[in-house]
Amino acid sequence: MSRVALVIHHGRPRARELASQAIEWLTAHGHTAQVPKADAEACGFEKWAADEAELGDSVDLALSLGGDGTMLRAVDMVAPGGAAVLGINVGRLGYLTEVQPDDMEDALSRVMAGEHAVEERIVLEVETTVAGGDAVRRTALNEAVVEKTASGQTVSLAVDIDDAFFTSYVADGLIVATPTGSTAYNLSVRGPILSPAVEALVLTPVAPHMLFDRSLVLPASATVRMTVREPSTATLVIDGHAEAVLSGGDAIVCRSAGHPARLVTFSERDFHSRLKAKFGLADR
Numbered sequence: 001m002s003r004v005a006l007v008i009h010h011g012r013p014r015a016r017e018l019a020s021q022a023i024e025w026l027t028a029h030g031h032t033a034q035v036p037k038a039d040a041e042a043c044g045f046e047k048w049a050a051d052e053a054e055l056g057d058s059v060d061l062a063l064s065l066g067g068d069g070t071m072l073r074a075v076d077m078v079a080p081g082g083a084a085v086l087g088i089n090v091g092r093l094g095y096l097t098e099v100q101p102d103d104m105e106d107a108l109s110r111v112m113a114g115e116h117a118v119e120e121r122i123v124l125e126v127e128t129t130v131a132g133g134d135a136v137r138r139t140a141l142n143e144a145v146v147e148k149t150a151s152g153q154t155v156s157l158a159v160d161i162d163d164a165f166f167t168s169y170v171a172d173g174l175i176v177a178t179p180t181g182s183t184a185y186n187l188s189v190r191g192p193i194l195s196p197a198v199e200a201l202v203l204t205p206v207a208p209h210m211l212f213d214r215s216l217v218l219p220a221s222a223t224v225r226m227t228v229r230e231p232s233t234a235t236l237v238i239d240g241h242a243e244a245v246l247s248g249g250d251a252i253v254c255r256s257a258g259h260p261a262r263l264v265t266f267s268e269r270d271f272h273s274r275l276k277a278k279f280g281l282a283d284r
Helices: 013-028 037-043 052-058 068-081 101-112 271-278
Strands: 003-008 032-036 061-066 084-089 117-121 124-129 136-140 143-148 155-161 164-171 173-177 200-206 216-219 224-228 234-238 241-246 251-256 261-265
Touching (some): 003 013, 003 068, 013 032, 013 037, 013 061, 013 101, 032 037, 052 068, 061 068, 068 084, 068 136, 068 261, 084 101, 124 143, 124 234, 124 241, 143 155
Parallel strands (some): 003 032, 003 061, 061 084, 084 261
Antiparallel strands (some): 124 136, 124 251, 143 173, 143 234, 155 224, 173 200, 200 216, 224 251, 234 241
16 A cells, blocks of 8 residues: 655646546555645645645655646655655646656556656755744755845845855846756756756856856755845745745855655656757757
8 A cells, every 4th residue: 555645736627637536546446645735725635635744754656736836846745755756747848747647547557566667856955044043944856046036136146165155146146956957947047958867056147247147067066055245135936936035144055955856757768859849849
């Protein structure tokens, strides 16, 4: 018997339908379904509600029912406990999700039979230190961004790499991305694309107001510290979600986490073929 967490996109009726179908399938095959409390209340699955903080250490698998954003949330929830994530694409681009909705039951059957592989991805640990408060740690599969708080402004950030001062950036923001996140926000500001097989981090400025406007590709072992310089204020955004408002002297430290994200796959992922397909690149 396996315990499976269902992470559901609240705004997509198809995701709710698939969640109901998955619960029925899991129950019929002797498995246990659990739904994070917020998802359960929003989607009508209160009977299967579970505390989100406890799911990561109690489930064997997470089923992500949505798009890439739902997948990111599922990874953040269960990756520290070592559970793998199976993504069902109820979104549009579906860069991270592995399975189409009509194939969900077959995919679940194959996972339960051990007919799958698990691909590991670098996860970013993001530590926030705000003046007068304790350090808060979060994880990210894609990126951490420190960005300006209002239109028409910039943010000034002092950057240290491996405890040595590198330079100060004046920009709309600064991105620290994983290889997985290199095809997300980093890509949209013309940062480099990295294969997930590459163990590295990418530091990319957003609309820099300075001559040095290039991305830096750093080893996965690197530690990047970004300190907000007076009189700037900034917003910390992790995997697309605003997490904190920062003032002068507040700092963000980014490094590889001590655990990977584990993504279910049924064949060897051909990164370059997927890149071509998702971005409409010609064969010749």
